Structures are given as structure tokens and as C-alpha cells.
């Protein structure tokens with residue numbers, strides 16, 4: 001049993017944009033630098049303490065352009081106290097070498113997916129060598145990884161990573177279960193709890209994400225099981241039946257309300273920094 005299972009307060013992560021949804025299809029998706037900063041401010045006020053960022057270019061297309069990534073980090077840092085996490089997953093067509101260069105933007109945290117997985121009609125590639133390179137480079141740069149677990153096998157790969165490479169920068173191990181991606185781990189409480197039961201004892205905190213329809217069941221299951229939450233338009237575009245999300249703030253505010261009802265109110269950014277042991 002680790003402390004991850006009895007957190008008194010809830011870390012709420014917002015993943016506002018992602019790499020899969022087209023701006024033309026969902027105009028409310030924050031894709032410009034101004035929209036990203038406005039979203040970050042609103043979501044911090046609503047209860048988020050961490051932001052998981054995918055950057056878009058001027059044409060609203062996903063990009064790993066180092067200049068745009070650095071601008072996004074600086075913009076969110078200037079406007080908020082949110083822990084800033086950059087995606088190293090990018091989109092499924094991004095080359096592995098380019099995904100490593102995300103660390104050049106000096107985020108507080110970076111995502112690190114613990115293995116290859118089905119991703120709808122495509123494949124999200126995360127070979128072992130890439131995972132190790134990202135893990136080691138993140139530690140050298142004092143960036144805290146968040147381990148993304150899309151499959152139960154990814155929990156086992158995390159075990160191997162810790163055994164072979166040691167602990168990450170800061171000594172904490174935070175994971176996020178990404179459930180409900182078509183072809184990957186289903187977004188059910190049963191699958192989530194199976195993953196939680198497999199976590200290595202080095203894990204100090206865990207959160208969960210439910211994609212699409214899995215959003216609310218996974219929020220409820222994670223809260224009940226003592227986990228943290230990731231919400232946002234990267235993962236879910238529907239607030240309720242027939243009601244599209246019009247701003248990421250809506251998902252954060254509802255998660256904060258549910259967490260408060262469950263007697264585990266949202267943690268502050270200061271508490272999140274301590275939880276994750278990000279660099280001062």
C-alpha cells in the first residue's frame with residue numbers, strides 16, 4: 001500500500017487541447033497562445049493545479065516547434081502558478097527524436113508513456129529505448145515525468161524502468177491512467193482498479209483520465225479510490241448528453257465540485273508542486 005491511495009486533497013490536471021481534435025470541428029478548443037493562457041488562468045481559478053500542454057501552430061495544427069513550445073511554457077508561467085507539463089507524446093505521426101526535444105523548453109514536468117499502444121485506428125509508438133532516453137534526459141534536466149499508462153502492461157514497464165534506471169528527478173513517482181482510448185485499456189472502474197492494484201510501491205500518487213464516454217465514470221471511480229483527476233478537452237468534448245464542452249473551465253469546475261463533495265477538495269498549486277517534487 002502506498003500513500004497514493006489515501007490522498008486527502010485532489011490534484012486536478014487540465015489537458016485543454018491535445019493533438020487529435022481539429023479547430024475547425026471544435027472552435028472552442030484553445031489553440032492559439034492567447035487562448036492557451038486564458039484557459040490556464042480560468043482553469044487555475046476553477047481548481048486545476050497542473051496543465052498538460054500540446055501546442056498548435058498558427059494554422060491550429062499540432063506542432064513540436066521548440067520556439068512555440070518555449071513561448072507556451074513562458075506564457076502560462078507568467079500568467080499562472082500552474083505546474084507546467086509538456087506532452088512528449090505529441091501526435092502519433094511525430095518522430096521520436098523530435099519528441100525528445102520537448103525537454104528543451106524546460107517544463108516542470110513532461111509526459112512519459114510507458115509503452116506502445118493501439119490509438120484508435122493508429123499506433124502510438126513508445127519503444128523501450130525511447131522511454132529510457134526520455135527518462136534519463138528528463139532527470140538530467142530536472143524535469144519530473146508523469147508516467148502515462150494506457151495499458152496494464154505499461155504498469156509492468158514502469159516497474160522495469162524504475163528497476164533499471166532508478167527514481168526520477170525529485171524522487172516522487174506520479175502516474176496517470178489514460179483509459180478509454182479505442183483499442184487500449186477500457187475506461188471502466190474495473191480496469192482502473194486492476195491497474196491501481198498493480199502499481200509498484202515506489203508510486204507516490206496516481207491520477208486517472210477517461211476518454212470520451214469514460215470521462216465521468218473514471219472521475220467517480222478515481223475519486224472513490226483515492227486517486228487524482230485529469231480532465232479537459234484533449235480527452236472529452238461532451239459535458240453532458242447533447243451539451244458540448246464550451247470551455248475547459250467547465251470540466252475543471254465540475255471535477256472540483258465532485259472532489260469537494262467527496263471530501264477531497266482540489267489541492268493548491270503549492271501542494272501540487274510538493275506532491276510531484278517539481279523543481280523550485
Ligand code: KMH
Pocket residue numbers: 018019020087088089090091092111112113119124148
Ligand atoms: N496525442 C497522443 C498520441 C501525451 O500527451 O503524452 C499522445 C498523448 C500522450 O496525448
Ligand code: ZN
Pocket residue numbers: 015018052054087089111234
Ligand atoms: Zn497529451
